Structures are given as structure tokens and as C-alpha cells.
Amino acid sequence: MRVTGSAKCLPSSNTTMKQTMLGHLSCTMHLLLVWTVLIAVHTVLTEGCPDGCQCNQPSTVFCMNRKNPSFPRAIPPNTFSLYLFQNAISSIEENSFSGLWDLQLLDLSHNKLSNLPGGVFKRLTNLSNLDLSSNQITEISAETFQGLSRLERLYLSENNIRSIHPDAFRGLENLLELKLTKNQLVVAPAFSLPHLLLLDLSYNAIPTIQSGVFHARNIETLRVAGLGLKEVPADLLNELKNLHELDLSDNHLTKVPPGLRGLTKLNLAGNVAISQLQPDDFSGLSLLQDLDLSRMSLHILPKGLFQSTPRLRGVSLAQNPFNCVCSLSWLTEWLRVSGVALHRSEETRCHFPPKNAGKILRDLQNSDFGCPIPTTVFVPTTLALTSTAAPTTPTIPRTTYTTTIITTTTTVPHIPTEEPAVPTQVDQQCPPQTCLNGGLCQLDPLGEVECECPPGFYGMYCEMLSLTPADFTEPPKIQLQVLERTSSSLTVDLQSYIQGKKHLPGLRLTVQNLSGLDNRPGIYQLPPTLLHYTLWELSSNSTYRICLGSMRDVSGEPELCSEAQTMAESPTPSAHITQTREGSLTLVLVPAVVAGILLLVVIVSAICYTRRRREKAHACENGGPLELEGVKTGLDEKGELKKLSEISTGTERGWESEEPLMDSSRVGNNNDTPTGRLPHSYF
CATH class of the missing domain: 2.10.25.10 (Laminin)
Incomplete structure (x- = not known):
């Protein structure tokens, strides 16, 4: 009996069988190990980024607008920067940051944190930037920032902080910036921060600041705006030997604080109790470069006020009730000669006398101030x-x-x-x-x-x-002006409403058709920088009520209203047009000439086509070559038609040829074409 098939070798002993089984087992173990590694890599690639977050870079994680009060989990351990703002996070714990040993930046702003447990950040030993602004934090304990020895920037603005423990910032020896803006502090916090460069306590309720409270002699920028300060102790400023920028805006100061030295930027805006300045108020500010004196009660500036500030580059005098009389005429000449930039010059205007009221101060000439002419x-x-x-x-x-x-x-x-x-x-x-x-x-x-x-x-x-009493009577209300009108549009003037308004967030334009069946108003939100706006797609010969107001307060902000009517729609010209003289002759001759040319082209094309068909038919009957579509046959020296073989091989030069747009030999795939090339593409 003959056996056909493939031959196989069978084991001859039990030892060989064991070796074979061990080989299979080893191979299986290797496969399992490789499979495990692949699963781990797949898990890292697919689950390394928390849900609702973006990990654009290996060391940066963005979790924005998750609207999830819980802290995100599965944050990659190699994260350097973690952004968690606007996530509605209400609580954090120490284990929330487990494994994040390399974290350097943590942004928890715009959440709902109200309580920070003691030592909650102590595992983040490499953290250098911490932003907790715009939360609901009420107090800072002594253990809140425990362990953050490398912290450089701490932002706590716009919270509800009422108390700060005296030891709250102990251990933050490398802190460079501390911001506590817009909280509910009533006492300036005491601390010892030898490397602090910026301190911002603005817009709290701290009416006085005692000297010696800040043990931070290297502060370069101090912002104490909106605290209600009536004076600034000279000793406080003398202690800050490195102070360059001082913001005292929106306080209750009655005079320029004494002892100002070495400043490059000074902001006194909003101190409405200051109505007069002395010529020597800025005598110690030889390095001053930027000065803000806006929103005060200044009527006159003494001549020589800026004589001690040779490095001054910009000054703001906006929103002051200036008396533009002869004693103030020196200011415009000084601005022109010194080259100092007048910030917000459009808001720096005269209030008195009546002939100069509302005029831009910088545009006035010497004669406009009423100064006499020397004789x-x-x-x-x-x-x-x-x-x-x-x-x-x-x-x-x-x-x-x-x-x-x-x-x-x-x-x-x-x-x-x-x-x-x-x-x-x-x-x-x-x-x-x-x-x-x-x-x-x-x-x-x-x-x-x-x-x-x-x-x-x-x-x-x-x-x-x-x-x-007559001055308190309400002035007549200004009507909203329509600059241009058509049958389908109205152009509304916005400038008259914008003038006199300060810090408009936007404009609200309401339009209502009083003539149509649909009286529902349409509302448009416009930027406050437009001077006019055009309403399109309106009904013709219709009356519209137009109101303009601010987007800030829909109910309380007064509106400027007016009524306007669109123009009647112009009649559509009839198909039968009667004109005289040259106009009628042109309307008749031009279409007639065009029609004649078109008819002539059609007739010539038909004749040529018929003649060509006859020549082809005659050539076929006599056994002559038939001209291919799209190919022009060439003539030899004797005037006879060349052979197709000569034309196709191109043995002779000088004849004209046109390659057909579509050749049957080129249709199909690459393997079907003789040359293996695709058909020509014209797109």
C-alpha cells in the first residue's frame, strides 16, 4: 500500500516529548509577555489623559469647562503644568495630587473652592506657580501653604478672604509675587518675605497701613488702590528702598504723599479729594517716567509742576474739570516742546470758561486761553x-x-x-x-x-x-437720528448716544416694524466703537421704531428712541421701453446686429460641416486615408497626404498635430495601456 502526503517526524522517546512541550511553553510565555507589554502601552496611550481634558504636550494637561465638581483622576505623573480653571471644583484633598512630584504650575482659578485643608499642597515640593484666584476662599490658615518652599507666584485675588494667619506665608522664602486683590481684608497682612518683588492689596477695606507691617524691603511694585487710604505714612515708603512702581489710585488722599523717591511709575488717579497740586509735589521723582493724574478734581496745574521730572515719558490728565484760562496756557506749550505723551487726550477737555467748555485741551492755542498780547x-x-x-x-x-x-x-x-x-x-x-x-x-x-x-x-x-432750581429740570431728550434711508434700509446714527458715555460694554439696537403684521422687535448687539449702523432687508414704505441703549443694564439704562419710515419702492420699468432720438435707435440697432451676427455664424458652421462630411465620404470611396477626429493630417512636399504611419511615428518634423482629448488606447488602468501611463488630466 502506497501512502501519499507529507512526511512527518514522530518523537522517538519521552525525553524528546518533554523537550518539545517545554519549547511550546517557553514560546507561549514569550507571547504572553509581549501581549502584556502591548496592553500596557495601549493603556498609557488611551487612558493617560483624564476624561474631558486635553494633553497636547506630554508635560501639560488642560482641563477647562468640565463642569464637574470632582477633581480629575488619572493625571499623568510626568505633568509639569496642570490647568484646571472653570471646572466647578468645590473641594480638593491631599491625595488629589498624589504622584505629581514634578508639578511646577497649578491653575485652580475660577472654581468653587471655599476651604483649603491644611497641608493640601505639601506633596507638590517643586511647585513654583499657584493660581487660586476667583474662588470662594474665606481664610488662609498657618498650614495652607505648608511645604511649598519653591513657590514663586501666589495669586489669591477675587476671593472672600477675611483673615490671614500671621504664619500663613512662613516658609515661602522664594516668593516673588503675592496678589490679594478684591477680597474682604480689613487689616494689612503681616509677613516676612525677603525676596518679594510685587505686592497687590488693591480693593480691600484697609483704611490704614502702619509702617513696619511689610518685612519685604525688596518690593519693586506696590499696589494699594481702592483701600480708602487718607494718607500714606512716610516711614512706610522710606522702608521700601527698592520701590519703583506705586499705585495709590481710587483712595481718599487729599495731597500727594511726602517722601516719594526713586519711582518710575506713579498712579494717583481717582483721588477726587485732591483739587490742587503744589509745584514741588514731584520734586524727588527725577526718575519718574509715567504719571497718572486722571479722574481727580484738578482745575489748574501750577507752572513748573513737571520741572523735576526730566525723564517723564507719559502723563494722563483725563477727566479733570480744568479751567482753561491764561494760567493754564503753559501746559500745551510744555507738551509740545517736551514731547511727553498725553494719554487719553480725547478725554482731557476744558470745563470752563463756557467758550472753551468741551474742547480738547491740547488743541487750544495760546489765544484761546485769553492771555493778553504783550505790548x-x-x-x-x-x-x-x-x-x-x-x-x-x-x-x-x-x-x-x-x-x-x-x-x-x-x-x-x-x-x-x-x-x-x-x-x-x-x-x-x-x-x-x-x-x-x-x-x-x-x-x-x-x-x-x-x-x-x-x-x-x-x-x-x-x-x-x-x-x-431751574438747573435741575430734565433737558429735552435727544431723538435718535437716521442718516440715510432707502426702500429697504435705514442708517442709524450711533455717535450721539456714545458721546458722554463711559466704559460702554456694548450697544443694544432694537428695531420694531409698526406698519407690518409682525410687530416683534429685533435686537442687535453692536460694539461701542461704531459711529453708524445700517439695517437691511426692511419693508418698503413702512414705519419703524428704533431704540438704542447699553448692554450693561437692560432695565435701568435709558434708551434713545426714534421713529423712521422707509421710502416707497420705485416702480419696476416695463418691458416695452419707449425712448426718443439716439436712445431709441441704439436699443433697436444693437439687438438687431447681434442677432444677425449669430445667424451668420450658424449658417457658415452648417456649410463647413456639410462640406467636410462630403470630402470624407469621397476619400473613403477612393480608398484614401480617413482623417481621425482631432488629428490633422500633414502634406508632403508634392502636396499629397502623408501616410498615417509617418504621422504616427513622427519620423518627419514640421507638421502640425493635435492630440485627441480622449484616446481609446489610453482608457483603462495602467496595465492595459501600451506605455503604462495614465490618461492626461486637464484638471
């Missing part, structure tokens, strides 16, 4: 010349002229030559238009101007108007 007056004086040659020589009087510049032309009586010379005194008068609103000007014994104001006015130049 030259020649005053004759008599000088006696005495000769010493002989006692009998008579004294010869000689008349000379001395030049005196005064403010107005003054008539001086002539002094007789026979009388001895005496000093001449020129009577001085008030410059014209010094006292406003009909005030009477006079000079005191020292030559200073005094104005006697008429009833209803007061002030140094009678520029202030006393309020009467």
Missing part, C-alpha cells in the same frame, strides 16, 4: 550829564528812551526836560477777558488778579455757575 511802550526819561572839566560848564539835559514791556498800551505823560529825572511808574491794568461772565477785574496791592463775580457765578475767574 511794547517807550517811556521817555531825562538823564543829566555833568561835566567835570570846568565848574562853569552848564549841565546839559539829554532825553533817552528805555523799553518797558507791559500787557497793554499805556499813555505816559511827558516829563519836562528842565526838571530832574525821576523814576516813572506805569499803571497796570487787568488783562482783557480775565474775569468771565461779566465779572469785574481788579488788582490787589501785590498785583494779583481778583474778580468780583456777578450773582449766580463764583470761582477765581467767575467761571463756576451757581445751581438754581
